Amino acid sequence: MRAALLAMVLAAHPLHSTHTEVREAAGGRLTVTVRAFTEDLRAAVVRQQGGLGDSSLARYARSRIDVREAGGTGIPWTWAGVRVDGEMTFLTLTGEARRGLSGATVRQEMLMELFADQVNVVQIRRPGGDASLLFLPGDRPKTLP
């Protein structure tokens, strides 16, 4: 029964989510890729920025995603582009964590201002071991081991 029930859940009840991958390469270079539903992202960016150009997207992403190194230094993000693939939009940002991501704090609040049921999945890929984080509305930043 459980399989039947589980299979039924997804499409019957729309879900609001984004997926973010934070990939750390040797030397601390970070690449952040966010996957979001285009329709939802557009609504959020227009609401906050009043427009939908790359600069608006970049400002919105920077305001909702925050990664701080263990000492509390925020990582400045460089806009690396956007790609729309069907219903999904992919945003890419790059940055550098000089001390690596161990002990870093992560916050991902995209679209939470729109949806009370927003769940943001963040996957950390790093040489020292992967980590999986979930962000819900009202969550505090999470610290990586």
Added chain:
Amino acid sequence: MKWWILAGIVAGLGGALHHAGWPASSAQAAEPPRRRAAEVREQDIAFYEARAARDRYGARDRAMLAALYLDRSRATGSEGDLRRAETLARASLGTRHARNDGAAAVLASALMAQHRFPEAYDLTAARLDADPTDAVTRATLGEIALELGRYAEADRLFASLTLLRGTSGVGPRYARWLELSGRSGEARELLHALRDSLAAGFRTSPEQLAWYDLRLGELAAHHGRPDLARPALARALASLPGDPRVLVALGQLELRTGHPDRARDLGIRALDQRLDPAALILLAEAAEASGDSAAARRYARALEVAVSQAGNGFHRAWGLFLLDHGQRVAEMRTRATAELGSRRDVHGLDLAAWAAFRAGDAAAAAPLAEEALRRGVEDATLFYHGGRIALVMGDTATARHRLAEALAIDPAFHYRQAAEARSLLARLGPR
């Protein structure tokens, strides 16, 4: 959506989709199948969007576009695509009501995906009235009747389709009927035959094959045959690498067979693809089985947030999860009982019974469990719940029989409850 429904739709519109460039398994073999199918779908959507924009009365173009949006909503979980599919199918039917089965089928599926079963039933019943010879419509109506718990009607509809059960539009639905008639073995044989036939076909997509492999894997997994389930699910994953439904099915199997760490890894991989309540349930239960109660709470909370704004219906899987953990029992009981007003199927009855039992009202639970088991569905969870309820009611003979039956169907039906069933049986002793 229940993706067995979608496979039926794809099969039902198969000819048209093939003409529109639906991927053939024999072509482009070097590319990853998932990517290829998604790319082709995007091209098709662009193609039909352009055609629909040029011809405001193009019923067929809108039906095709609706089918493509429905397919994409299944792949991505997009609410917007589901809405678009429904709107386009209605527009197509508005332009051409007669001889527009494709649009009607997509509309019925879009409604079912939103759990709007009564609307889907009315629509499909009207189609069958208009053409009683249409086997796919008959099977679709039977499938909806199963969802609504109208078993006598479903039995009648499917009984008339026996000779057509080997066809792609009827077969998957017929197999579901067999499964919900306590004939899981026959369901498995039929699905196998349909899969083999498709595999030998010319334009079979990896997604179609994966659908059959997932169904076969799940059937085997829930009938105590992990040895058959694993290769079937592995085949599905090979066809659709990274598919979250397959990953979750594999994860559930790993969890139930004592490998919570593997289950957690598979759940995380599933979340990589998209947020899926099934993956969150898997992760919560895997964490619990590993003794990581903090992680279990985190996943349970994410699940609650994710499904909290549900527009249609009642999250049965979430309800079962909460009941199993003794949470929000009164609320779940109210919701499960209320749902029986519109859907009195075996799983709805079982959930209402389990909710009543967990609320301490075994007297109310007993007749519901009795009704859920009457159909003879070979589902270990139904028997386990029924056994627990009978035990509290003082009917030890029935309890013993049901608990034994649950373990006979699947000795590893649940990561925790299978052991509980064994322990209860040991306490009850032999007859």
